[in-house]
Amino acid sequence: MHLAPKKQRLFVTLALTLFIFGRAAAPCFGSDSGLLPSRGMQPADIAAAGTTAVPVSIRCEEAGFQLYRAGEPYYIKGIGGQKHLAMAADAGANSIRTWNARQAGSILDRAQGLDMTVMVGIWLSHDPSDYRDPAYRQRKRDDLSRLLAAHRNHPALLMWALGNEINLQGADTPEAWRFVDELAQLIKRRDPHHPVISVIASGRQALENIAAYAPTLDAVGINAYGTLSDVRAMIDTTAYQGPYIVTEWGVNGHWEVRRTDWGRPIEPAxxxxxxxxxxxxxxxxxxxxxxxxxxxxxxxxxxxxxTPTWYSMFIENLPGDDPLAVACPTVDAMHFNWSGLWPANRAPFVAAMTINDTTADSDITLMPGEAFVARVAAADPDNDNLRYVWELMTEPSVLGRGGSYEPRPDVLENITDGKRPMLELSAPAQSGEYRLFVYVLDENGHVGTANVPFAVSPSHTLKAENRHSTTGNS
Structure with missing residues (x-):
């Protein structure tokens, strides 16, 4: 067809407009996405199949992607963790994420009793050489087959999550993602009722690899903390065209914050x-x-x-004789996010902590045995009486990586019956790196927290011998 130049320009302008605004309005219809308007079996299909599974699907609609469960829209208001589930349900949460499937049956049963669902995690190696190892691959196929046989029809199952951040430590390779896609296909053959995702640490290259090598995935889980505000723009500029779930988020990561002169991260109150x-x-x-x-x-x-408080939304190991876990203010925040209402009684408000009227970002260094005064700025939204528990710890000498196990540091001293928002104490006699914590407790099972790292050195010149990077999830 031949068009006059003016008409050609008009045609090109119209085509570009439809392309740009069409993708913005309905991103799931990208021509290279490989997605269908509806992903997963529908309720009638499930009933006909005679299964007890509750059908879950992701559909492409005019407004974008929509998750459905039992034929009804389902927006994930989820928690990462397997404790305090009744409190999560009361706060408005509807789903639980696990990182592995070791206790899948138990957590699925508990979730069903609370009318919650579970994203069941399937742990995959972070070692790229494993994805070239036939024995490892066969072992994972066998493990997955047993898992599917045991739990694919559980009514509380929401979806399967293959791996967690395999891109973080070197396994962001074509071989790894091809194997992820193979496992996703295996799941879909055995369980057509539930979506399959893989979880990555936020990163452009992993999304490009998923688009290229793992097209069977129904969605991608993305873990992001301080960079959460950049995630959507990043996704939109990659070849990946599907939906996503924010599978971990919260405060800034310890790798994203300012550090002391000796390399320790400074935690917000x-x-x-x-x-x-x-x-x-x-x-x-x-x-x-x-x-x-x-x-x-x-x-x-x-x-x-x-620290024991950085990501924790509960404090389960208070110093002293307090037997029960207490909820942090971030639990209140999520109650508000999920329900639109604050809980009837809220946790203490802890704004800041100082040592000798100096904040943590001043790189506090004390002499061995030097007397000092710690103060905390705290109040209670409900005017509850407050109690102050203090704990002095060494800094951890063994550090986990990518969320792996990290042993709790040694406790040097604790004061469990503080009545005032201040503490008079002496620095340890031995040079080193320390951190003072305060737990501000009300009378209703809540706690606010703060801590200050400090160094002890005769010369006041302690510096990091091996300063940790401020970028990357490490």
């Missing part, structure tokens, strides 16, 4: 963590619902990762 959770959920998760089909906040529990 719990009030700042609340700000992060409210702002990021609204601006970086809910605002992208045309492509983001939900999220799992990290961590609904407690773990030691650089």
């Amino acid at each position: 719990s009030a700042k963590k609340v700000e992060y959770h409210i702002k990021r959920y609204r601006e970086n998760i809910l605002s992208n619902r045309d492509r983001c089909i939900g999220s799992y906040v990290f961590l609904w529990g407690q773990k030691q990762e650089r």
Whole structure:
């Protein structure tokens, strides 16, 4: 067909407009996406098949991607962790993420009792050589086949997640992603009722590799902390055209923050963590619902990762005789995010902590045995009486990588019955790196936290011998 130059220009302009705005309005219809308008079996298909599975699918609609469960729209309001599930359900959460399948049956049963669902994780190696090893690949096929046989029809199953951040430590290779795609195909042959995803540490190259080598995946899980605000723009500029789930998010990662002169990360107080959770959920998760089909906040529990409080939304190992876990203010924040309402009673507000009226970003160094005064700025939204528990710890000498196990550091001293927001103490006699924690408790099972790292050195010149990188999830 021949067009006059003016008409040619008009035709090209119209075509570009339709291309650009058509993709923006319905990203799931990208011509190179390989996606179907509906992914997964529908309720009528499941009933005809005579299975107890609750059907889950991802559909492409005019407004973008939509997750469905039992034929109804389902937006993931999820937690990462397997503890305090009743509290999660009461706060408005509807789904649980696991990183492996070791206790899949138990967590699926517990979730069903709370009307929640489970994204079941299937652990995959981070070692790229394993994906060239026939024995490893066969072992994973066999393990997966047994897992599917045992749990594919469980009513609480939401989807399967192949691997967690295999791109982080070297396995972001064509061989690895081809094997992920092979496992995804195996799942779909045995279980056509549930979507299959893989979880990555946020990164452009992994998305490009998934688009090229793992097209069977129904969605991608992305773990992002301080870079969560950049995730959508990053995805939109890659060849990957499918939906995504934010599978880990929360405060800034310990690799993303300012460090002391001797290389230790500075943790925000719990009030700042609340700000992060409210702002990021609204601006970086809910605002992208045309492509983001939900999220799992990290961590609904407690773990030691650089500190015992950094990612923890509960404190389960309080100093002293407190037997029960207490909830941090980030639990309140998620209650608000999921339900639109704050809980009836909220955790203490802890804004800052100082040593000798100096904040952590001033690189505090004390002489051995030097007396000092710590203070915490705290208040309670409900005017509850507050108690101050203090704990002095060494800094960890063995560091996990990519979320791997990290032993809890030694405790040198704790004061469990503090009535005032201040503490008079003496620095350890031995030179080294330390951190002072405060736990501000109300009378209703809540806690606010803060900590300050400091060094002890006769010369006040302690420096990092091996400063850790401030980029990368390490």
